Amino acid sequence: MWIVRLALTRPYTFIVLALLLPLIGAVVLLGTPMRKGMPTDIFPDIGIPVIAVTFQYAGLAPDEMSGRITSNIERFVTTIVNDVEHVESQTYPGVAVIKIFFQPGVDINLAMSQVTAYAQSNLRQMPPGTTPPLILKYSASSVPIVQLAMASQKHTESQLFDFGNQIIRAQVGTIAGAAVPYPFGGAARQxxxxxxxxxxxxxxxxxxxxxxxxxxxxxxxxxxxxxxxxxxxxxxxxxxxxxxxxxxxxxxxxxxxxxxxxxxxxxxxxxHPPQVNVVRVDGRRAVLMSIQKTGSASTLSIIETIKERLPFISELLPEGASIAVTGDQSVFVKAAVSGVATEGLIAAALTALMILLFLGSWRSTLIITISIPLSVISSIILLNLLGETINLMTLGGLALAVGIL
Missing domain, CATH: 3.30.2090.10 (Multidrug efflux transporter AcrB TolC docking domain; DN and DC subdomains)
Structure with missing residues (x-):
């Protein structure tokens, strides 16, 4: 092959590249003070061409919601938004959920902007009192990654809901890649x-x-x-x-x-309106904040930033209110990624051992031992350039490739 001939004619060039690859790989994985490291997650960011639009009108019956809100959105979305495959809707008392399915290969960001522009402009034509729509883009990686529970013996559930909505959401929502829905539990003041x-x-x-x-x-x-x-x-x-x-x-x-x-x-x-959900922490009524990850942000970096900011958030809460982490996905992410990486190292060591036992050549063993980590590092650098993350899929593929090498 041409690359082999090039390596034989220019050996020093390839030696320098081999020495630089570990350094570049460390920068890509760990990052620098001016650049974040490669995002780490459980699964890759899989874009799903579906957008959900939710309208709320407290107290309106399902048939009225369907006739005055749901059907209008369904009719106009199919004519105004591009590349719509089909539309599904569900109507509940006071809530209308419209799911818009798009053709494969659609520019989901463009579709998101079209849906948002239409839904906001059409709000004036809906019954007075209809709340602005909640528009969500589906993603396999947009899942809750950490849960914060706030409890107090001195404050009511309405006050806890306000603290979570006005203090915690405001502080956590500014973290890159973190999305904070409304609190679960408590009671919204009315x-x-x-x-x-x-x-x-x-x-x-x-x-x-x-x-x-x-x-x-x-x-x-x-x-x-x-x-x-x-x-x-x-x-x-x-x-x-x-x-x-x-x-x-x-x-x-x-x-x-x-x-x-x-x-x-x-x-x-x-x-407050009728309470439909209850959260208890150590037997006390509490409020639960589920922090979600958006886009291709690193799960580990988001959770680390949230934990660093928790002492500051605790100082903003009134006396008697406490906040604690009740669910932490970073523990599972670290364990899963570490397990796959360990298996990959074991596979590389066994591969080198098999070559030494069956071929009996230290030279061939040394070549394989050096080429395997260099190949893995090169793959990680290429994955980073393509915008991928370190996850179970990429590490599993690299572990399988070790056996092929």
Whole structure:
């Protein structure tokens, strides 16, 4: 072969390359202060041409969700988005999930941008109160990699949910490659207005009147600017209550009999929607945060960064609240990768031993012993250039290649 002839004619060049390969391989695997090492994971990043779009409208019946939200999205997605193979949907009370399947070889990032642009622009045509859609791109490697549990004996479940949503999500979400969904468990805070039917009839007020009053008066409106001396101030009309009890004094209607306030026909209080999941840590109610990996980021580097940031996050939490790691996928990743790498080394050692026993040549054994690690290092460098990761598939392939060599 030409490469063999080239090696025989230029031996010193290949000797230098052989000495440089371990150094380059170490830089690729471990990284440098200016560059991260090669990502390590269990499985490779397998792109699945599927996008899921989720709409929510609290309290809307499934048939209404299907007729007013699901069917509209299904109809327009097939005509606006490119390379759609088929669309599947599931409708639940207050939730619509639309799964869009694309043709093989589609540019999933372009499809994601098209779906996002359409879903956001179509939000105005949906029933008032529909939440902005949650749009997810499927990936075999986008799975929970670490779980953080927060518990407290001094705080309510609503407060724990707020701590997880506003503190932990904000801190962990800035880590490259980490995605933090909403907390699991706890109870989302909700200002609830309990209507009193008898008092509504007595004052001649309907629930629609209360909704209209809340929409018209619980708001802030810009009123222009006012220049005083050399300073120009922004002026606004602020009718938004600063305390929960102030909502009770919100006027609903006025007539000759006086002013009817919200306190006269309803009861305003701090509450939460019906709780559908419960998390317990050591017998105490808690909140669970499942951190997911996105894209081709390294699982090990994400988990290490999260653990480094945990002491700082603990200082931000109020007194009495504690946070702990309850699930850590890095333990399994390290064990799996280490096991495959160990088996590969054993296979290389046995290969060299078999050559020595059957051929009885130290020279051939030495050549094989040197060529196997150099070939593996060259493969790892090439995999890194192609954007691959160190995972069970790549290490297993390298271990099989050792036997062929």
């Amino acid at each position: 200002v609830q207005i309990d209507l009193k039917p008898d008092l509504l009839r007595a004052h001649g007020v309907t629930p629609t009147d209360i909704g209209t009053a809340l929409s018209n008066q619980n708001l802030m409106v810009p009123a222009g600017t006012q220049k005083i001396g050399a300073t120009e101030y922004a002026v606004k009309l602020n009718a938004s209550p600063t305390k929960l009890d102030d909502l009770n004094d919100l006027p609903i209607r006025s007539d000759r009999g006086g002013v009817t306030t919200l306190r006269d026909v309803a009861y305003v209080h701090d509450g």
